[in-house]
Amino acid sequence: MADESDKRIYPRFEVTAYVDYAGSEVLLYHRIENISLGGICIQTASVEDVGTIVDLVINFPDLDTSIAVQGEVVWANREPPMDMGIRYVELDDERRETLKRYIASVRKR
Numbered sequence: 770m771a772d773e774s775d776k777r778i779y780p781r782f783e784v785t786a787y788v789d790y791a792g793s794e795v796l797l798y799h800r801i802e803n804i805s806l807g808g809i810c811i812q813t814a815s816v817e818d819v820g821t822i823v824d825l826v827i828n829f830p831d832l833d834t835s836i837a838v839q840g841e842v843v844w845a846n847r848e849p850p851m852d853m854g855i856r857y858v859e860l861d862d863e864r865r866e867t868l869k870r871y872i873a874s875v876r877k878r
Contacts, residue, residue: 779805782875786830790855792823792842801827804875806868808840808856816853817842823855829871836864 781803788811789797802810809827817823821842828835840855860868 779807781805784875787828789826790823792817792821810854812850812852814851816845816847819845831874836867
């Protein structure tokens with residue numbers, strides 16, 4: 770969970786979940802390091818350049834659903850653990866509500 774010194778708008782939550790994404794190539798089943806209402810951090814061997822628009826399918830097995838959303842790579846780490854931060858580009862109300870439900874379920878744990 771985010772600490773008080775973290776100046777992010779949305780708190781981040783560590784999860785055990787996976788995401789599929791398409792950027793320069795289609796990559797399936799990558800580990801989500803953390804998630805928030807503003808974006809997602811994923812671990813992947815194929816890190817995209819900052820500014821790249823990617824298509825995400827975030828799987829929520831606890832809710833038995835998934836959402837498809839576009840995101841923009843806002844930072845990239847090409848050294849281990851090989852991860853990148855992605856900000857959601859357009860998140861409509863329905864997808865935002867699904868994300869809120871998932872985050873609420875994570876908070877309860």
